[in-house]
Amino acid sequence: MLAAYLIAHQHQHPGDYKSHDLLRAMKPCATFGLMFSRARIKFIEFLTPLHKDFVLRYPEKMTDIRPPDLDEACRVIKEILKDIHLVFKMKGF
Incomplete structure (x- = not known):
């Protein structure tokens, strides 16, 4: 969704959303009016290294992490x- 948000706003740096770096994709979203609470940013910060290293795709890589409670996640x-959906609607997408 972060990539979709940046693409919809014609973000000029595809590297920000064509990688698996969620923080890199999240940061320029603020330029286009999408900002997250500190708790949501903290969650994205937690997920970023896992996403970049494909840990969530390959469970055998989950040996050294403590995933959050599934319901909470x-x-x-x-x-x-x-x-993201709300901001899209507010902007007429």
Whole structure:
């Protein structure tokens, strides 16, 4: 969704959203009016190295991490998606 948000706003630096770096994709979103709470940023900060290293795709890589509670993780992700959807709607997308 972060990539979709940047693409929809014609962000001029594809490297920001064509990598698996969620923080790199999140940061320029603020330029286009999408900002997250500190708690959501902290969650994205937690996920970024896991996403970049494909840990979530290959469970055998999850030996040294403590994943958050699944229900909590799903709740936060749903909130992030709602935030993005809301800003899209506000901007007429």
